[in-house]
Amino acid sequence: MKNVVTVDPQSPDPQAIKRAAKILRDGGLVAFPTETVYGLGAHALDPQAVRKIFAAKERPEWDPLIVHVCDMNMVIPLMKRVSPQFELIVSRFWPGPLTVVVEKAPLVPDEVTARRPTVALRMPWHPVAAALLNATALPIAAPSANRFGRPSPTRAEHVVEDLGDRVDLILDAGSTPMGVESTVLDLTQFPPVILRPGAVSREELEAILGEVPLATTVANESVPGGWDGPGMTVKHYAPRATVEVCASDEELRVRADDLRSQGKQVGFLTVTDDIVRLAHTLFSQFRSLDAQGVDVILCVLPEPQGLGLAVRDRLLRAAGKGGRNE
Numbered sequence: 001m002k003n004v005v006t007v008d009p010q011s012p013d014p015q016a017i018k019r020a021a022k023i024l025r026d027g028g029l030v031a032f033p034t035e036t037v038y039g040l041g042a043h044a045l046d047p048q049a050v051r052k053i054f055a056a057k058e059r060p061e062w063d064p065l066i067v068h069v070c071d072m073n074m075v076i077p078l079m080k081r082v083s084p085q086f087e088l089i090v091s092r093f094w095p096g097p098l099t100v101v102v103e104k105a106p107l108v109p110d111e112v113t114a115r116r117p118t119v120a121l122r123m124p125w126h127p128v129a130a131a132l133l134n135a136t137a138l139p140i141a142a143p144s145a146n147r148f149g150r151p152s153p154t155r156a157e158h159v160v161e162d163l164g165d166r167v168d169l170i171l172d173a174g175s176t177p178m179g180v181e182s183t184v185l186d187l188t189q190f191p192p193v194i195l196r197p198g199a200v201s202r203e204e205l206e207a208i209l210g211e212v213p214l215a216t217t218v219a220n221e222s223v224p225g226g227w228d229g230p231g232m233t234v235k236h237y238a239p240r241a242t243v244e245v246c247a248s249d250e251e252l253r254v255r256a257d258d259l260r261s262q263g264k265q266v267g268f269l270t271v272t273d274d275i276v277r278l279a280h281t282l283f284s285q286f287r288s289l290d291a292q293g294v295d296v297i298l299c300v301l302p303e304p305q306g307l308g309l310a311v312r313d314r315l316l317r318a319a320g321k322g323g324r325n326e
Helices: 014-025 047-057 072-078 084-093 127-136 156-166 202-209 249-261 275-291 307-318
Strands: 004-006 030-033 038-043 066-068 098-103 118-122 169-172 183-186 193-196 242-246 266-268 296-300
Touching (some): 004 014, 014 030, 014 038, 014 127, 014 169, 038 047, 047 156, 072 118, 084 202, 242 249, 242 307, 249 266, 249 296
Parallel strands (some): 030 169, 098 183, 242 296, 266 296
Antiparallel strands (some): 030 038, 098 118
16 A cells, blocks of 8 residues: 555664654654554644544544653653652653553643543654654654454554555554553552553562552443543454453363354464463454454463463453453
8 A cells, every 4th residue: 555654663764754753743644563563643732633543443532542752851741740650660661561541731632531631651662663753753642553442453454454544654664572552550549550451561560569450340431431541441452253262271172162063163362371472463363363254263361460461351352351350
């Protein structure tokens, strides 16, 4: 497609970045890689540009966005106050796959935060994302670059599949390094609460903060203010095929035989002991199995430790069983 530009993931072409930055400053949409998944970016302080994200993704307006930044000078004007706890946590995990929820400053448009008094902030380390933020010199609102509720995109072709020419420019830097989204940590609660498990583990956070509970329930998502943050709807990250989760290999085999006896085409997630590999390939496996035309995707849930907690969360939400991490 004409709106796809290939860039080196480690040393992106300055002209391509300059072009993308101009599109963002002019109110357009740019899809770009982060270390987690591809994001669909717009100028975070331009309400009209932000509304284009919701239209392109067919995303409900009550679903708040994450704002990406490149340095603390860009962060501070977006926050009502800078707490010692915020300084502690970002000094350890930024730049990186951790999103923090804080009280917002008046500068942040309601379109970004779904009219909540809080804003979700992240500083990515991916060289393309960092170069784009520096060149744009503005905060970029960027949820995952996919249709709402679909598996997140970990390659540019996934963005093309879901959004096509709804995006002004797609920066193609190949597969994203991690494959699952950022951890979302709410610093407005005490103690801080993990709203979405992600690439920064609960154990890593607890080593710094002490006990960090999980948000284990999802409130009524059909009303504004009825839930907590990005990726927290009961069913999310879902392929077209039905996803079913099993507690063991034996349960999976029995269920597969039952489904086949009903004439169903069954697909399986390739699950190994390498949880990092599974996280990296999870969404691309969903899309590949969809392309094969399977009716049901079966998988065994990983243990809820380390990165396994994030993968487990994505599998449960893909199966429509969100909010059951414990």
